[in-house]
Amino acid sequence: MRYHYFPGCTLKGQAKNMESTTMAAAAALGIELVELEEWQCCGAVYPLYEDELITLLSPVRTLAAAKGEPLVSLCAACHHVLKRAQELMQRNEEARKKVTDYLEVDYAGEGRVLHFLEVLRDDLGFDKLAEMVKKPLEGRKVAAYYGCLLLRPSKVMQFDDPENPTIMEDLLKAIGADVVKSPYRTECCGAYLSVTEEAVAEDTVTRIIDSARNAGAEALITACPLCRYNLENCASEDGKEPIKVYYFSELLAEAMGLQFDQLMTSALERRRSSDGNK
Amino acid sequence: MATSNKTRLVDEMKMQSGQDPNECYQCAKCSAACPVTAAMDLLPHQVIRYLQLGFEEDLAKSNTPWICASCFTCAARCPRDLDLARMMEGIRLVMLRRREGNKFGPADLTPEQLEKLPQQALVSGFRKYNK
Ligand code: SF4
Numbered sequence: 001m002r003y004h005y006f007p008g009c010t011l012k013g014q015a016k017n018m019e020s021t022t023m024a025a026a027a028a029l030g031i032e033l034v035e036l037e038e039w040q041c042c043g044a045v046y047p048l049y050e051d052e053l054i055t056l057l058s059p060v061r062t063l064a065a066a067k068g069e070p071l072v073s074l075c076a077a078c079h080h081v082l083k084r085a086q087e088l089m090q091r092n093e094e095a096r097k098k099v100t101d102y103l104e105v106d107y108a109g110e111g112r113v114l115h116f117l118e119v120l121r122d123d124l125g126f127d128k129l130a131e132m133v134k135k136p137l138e139g140r141k142v143a144a145y146y147g148c149l150l151l152r153p154s155k156v157m158q159f160d161d162p163e164n165p166t167i168m169e170d171l172l173k174a175i176g177a178d179v180v181k182s183p184y185r186t187e188c189c190g191a192y193l194s195v196t197e198e199a200v201a202e203d204t205v206t207r208i209i210d211s212a213r214n215a216g217a218e219a220l221i222t223a224c225p226l227c228r229y230n231l232e233n234c235a236s237e238d239g240k241e242p243i244k245v246y247y248f249s250e251l252l253a254e255a256m257g258l259q260f261d262q263l264m265t266s267a268l269e270r271r272r273s274s275d276g277n278k
Numbered sequence: 279m280a281t282s283n284k285t286r287l288v289d290e291m292k293m294q295s296g297q298d299p300n301e302c303y304q305c306a307k308c309s310a311a312c313p314v315t316a317a318m319d320l321l322p323h324q325v326i327r328y329l330q331l332g333f334e335e336d337l338a339k340s341n342t343p344w345i346c347a348s349c350f351t352c353a354a355r356c357p358r359d360l361d362l363a364r365m366m367e368g369i370r371l372v373m374l375r376r377r378e379g380n381k382f383g384p385a386d387l388t389p390e391q392l393e394k395l396p397q398q399a400l401v402s403g404f405r406k407y408n409k
């Protein structure tokens with residue numbers, strides 16, 4: 001299984017370990033993720049006003065670079081932007097014409113745009129994954145935290161049931177963890193309000209963490225670097241039992257029996273081979 | 279005054295977001311769903327009511343569009359299939375396009391924040407508050 005891979009800026013910065021753990025796990029699962037050449041930041045937010053065409057240039061350039069072949073990303077925000085930009089290109093002919101003319105590319109909304117979790121569920125299959133697991137996370141009580149961007153708007157994202165998703169719980173099951181379901185798993189963490197309105201993010205995040213803790217979780221998984229930042233930095237946690245936050249890929253890599261030094265090496269090797277390609 | 283403002287804001291809104299505030303029947307499910315109402319001076323369904331009535335200047339003063347985190351929960355729950363997140367963005371854009379300065383920029387960040395924040399937060403924050 002071979003896919004184009006769009007990392008996005010955060011995966012090369014604060015969320016490097018989401019990339020290195022995914023790459024190592026993917027290699028062990030026989031999934032090849034080939035980084036797109038000369039990619040650019042997706043823009044991080046999808047423009048909700050349809051005359052904001054400038055902000056579409058970057059995601060559409062990325063979509064066109066995949067040439068209709070499957071395109072995978074890891075960051076929930078990148079996936080959200082790419083998927084919605086694709087849907088706009090399919091639906092709004094005027095926007096498509098303006099954007100593709102400006103970029104001088106041919107693109108009409110073709111190609112599968114996937115989050116890596118969808119690759120695991122739909123292409124590899126969680127049953128197959130479960131068979132390949134080397135070190136099941138037995139006895140680890142983990143809750144999934146979805147947040148917003150993978151699920152909503154569900155008509156466009158078509159990722160999972162927006163009110164009762166199961167994909168991350170199914171992943172946790174496949175890697176042998178004890179799944180904890182917490183009622184606030186699809187609530188917003190406050191997103192970039194942690195930058196401008198800290199009190200608001202403190203409120204949203206504290207509710208999410210408390211609800212996971214009360215449900216019996218020791219840890220949470222997420223697919224979004226901003227969710228992770230907020231969950232780790234914004235909750236009011238005085239004297240409470242700490243909750244660890246992981247990227248889903250960290251636990252996946254662990255269950256595949258990959259050690260941290262192996263992960264570092266595989267990241268370095270990839271860096272070397274991509275430097276060699278240039 | 280109200281009438282001309284109404285025409286401008288609502289017309290622009292309809293065209294750019296494909297959303298017609300008049301389709302809202304004020305059930306307030308959006309406000310029940312919104313995770314950040316505690317910090318808002320107008321509830322989400324009240325913003326729509328103001329749009330219906332053309333109270334543009336009151337909307338310009340409200341903090342609600344700036345508190346909105348674009349989480350899309352309101353849109354997911356609306357029985358009229360309205361996308362309130364798009365309307366909130368519409369109000370923000372009207373304000374940003376009409377006024378001189380940006381609401382938030384790199385100079386407003388502490389060195390500590392710059393060190394720790396994920397790149398995604400910086401890019402999305404600047405996109406939301408700047409033009
Ligand atoms: S949920 Fe929809 S119909 Fe109900 S008040 Fe909100 S926008 Fe209006």
Ligand code: SF4
Nearest residue numbers: 312346347349350352
């Ligand atoms: S998109 Fe904005 S208004 Fe709607 S529920 Fe989320 S924060 Fe509230």
